[in-house]
Amino acid sequence: MKESYHPKAFLSLIRNVRLGLVARTKIVLLLENEEFTARVLAEKIGLSYSAVLHHLRLLWTEKIIGRKGTRPFLWSLTGAGQQRLTSQKEY
Numbered sequence: 726m727k728e729s730y731h732p733k734a735f736l737s738l739i740r741n742v743r744l745g746l747v748a749r750t751k752i753v754l755l756l757e758n759e760e761f762t763a764r765v766l767a768e769k770i771g772l773s774y775s776a777v778l779h780h781l782r783l784l785w786t787e788k789i790i791g792r793k794g795t796r797p798f799l800w801s802l803t804g805a806g807q808q809r810l811t812s813q814k815e816y
Contacts, residue, residue: 733789733802748772748780753802756790762797 734749735741751770755761761769767777781800784790788805792798 733784736783736787736789738787739783745780745783748776749784752777752780752784753789756800756802760793760799760801762799764797766800 728743728747730746731750731753733753734746736749739745748770751772752766755766755769763778763781764774766781767774770777781790785792785800788803790800791803792800
């Protein structure tokens with residue numbers, strides 16, 4: 726069975742390995758609905774705080790996510806990156 730990853734989890738500047746894609750997919754899925762701090766994301770996903778920060782920085786470098794405020798930053802999705810298809814139309 727093939728795993729599916731969120732389209733925004735793929736990065737163009739680094740090599741995309743399975744564990745990174747899984748972690749970034751979890752982060753992006755949570756950020757689709759709400760803004761979170763890195764600590765809250767780490768608790769919800771079950772990854773270490775440093776691992777979540779690493780992936781947040783990678784996503785931020787490619788402008789897939791943005792941050793607001795002062796530390797602790799609130800992270801949210803931007804409009805950049807590949808978009809998920811919500812419906813498919815037949816022509």
